Amino acid sequence: xxxxxxxxxxxxxxxxxxxxxxxxxxxxxxxxxxxxxxxxxxxxxxxxxxxxxxxxxxxxxxxxxxxxxxxxxxxxxxxxxxxxxxxxxxxxxxxxxxxxxxxxxxxxxxxx
Amino acid sequence: xxxxxxxxxxxxxxxxxxxxxxxxxxxxxxxxxxxxxxxxxxxxxxxxxxxxxxxxxxxxxxxxxxxxxxxxxxxxxxxxxxxxxxxxxxxxxxxxxxxxxxxxxxxxxxx
Numbered sequence: 001x002x003x004x005x006x007x008x009x010x011x012x013x014x015x016x017x018x019x020x021x022x023x024x025x026x027x028x029x030x031x032x033x034x035x036x037x038x039x040x041x042x043x044x045x046x047x048x049x050x051x052x053x054x055x056x057x058x059x060x061x062x063x064x065x066x067x068x069x070x071x072x073x074x075x076x077x078x079x080x081x082x083x084x085x086x087x088x089x090x091x092x093x094x095x096x097x098x099x100x101x102x103x104x105x106x107x108x109x110x111x112x
Numbered sequence: 113x114x115x116x117x118x119x120x121x122x123x124x125x126x127x128x129x130x131x132x133x134x135x136x137x138x139x140x141x142x143x144x145x146x147x148x149x150x151x152x153x154x155x156x157x158x159x160x161x162x163x164x165x166x167x168x169x170x171x172x173x174x175x176x177x178x179x180x181x182x183x184x185x186x187x188x189x190x191x192x193x194x195x196x197x198x199x200x201x202x203x204x205x206x207x208x209x210x211x212x213x214x215x216x217x218x219x220x221x222x223x
Contacts, residue, residue: 043213099161100161
């Protein structure tokens with residue numbers, strides 16, 4: 001099925017551990033995004049990539065790094081996880097223009 | 113910067129009753145408007161969007177939203193809700209290639 005695929009779906013980390021969240025889209029979209037969703041706070045943009053080879057900080061980039069590996073893939077890395085990074089993470093992609101986002105199904109991350 | 117306000121964090125409504133989920137945004141300068149729906153433990157899905165043209169837009173499952181430029185609003189309505197409409201609804205605004213989300217409204221349909 002065409003769309004945005006995120007892996008893993010669930011993950012538990014210990015404080016200080018690192019991990020990479022993977023995201024891939026097969027719709028030939030130019031732009032890709034990483035959001036976190038927390039209760040009562042809606043969606044907050046962590047990083048985005050307007051096109052292959054570029055990345056920019058969003059609203060809450062601290063503690064995260066990203067890599068736009070190619071047009072299809074956009075990964076999010078936590079170098080040293082903290083309990084404050086417990087959240088649900090969503091990857092999204094969009095074509096050029098104002099056509100809205102396509103979201104992945106999310107990664108539920110718990111840091112203990 | 114743009115801000116999106118969804119005043120109602122939770123809306124309970126009885127099955128087959130009408131519902132309105134409110135959305136206001138801060139700036140009317142050339143914006144594009146969206147509603148997304150999130151079912152439990154799933155990602156967000158595009159419900160409907162306003163890009164241009166008619167200010168009333170409809171979705172395939174009976175929701176509609178009206179773009180009101182003077183009131184900077186994009187309220188979502190459905191005349192008769194179903195149990196399956198229970199979900200979280202997010203309003204979003206695109207301005208100058210930036211996307212802004214509201215904090216969401218949890219719609220609970222009561223049998």
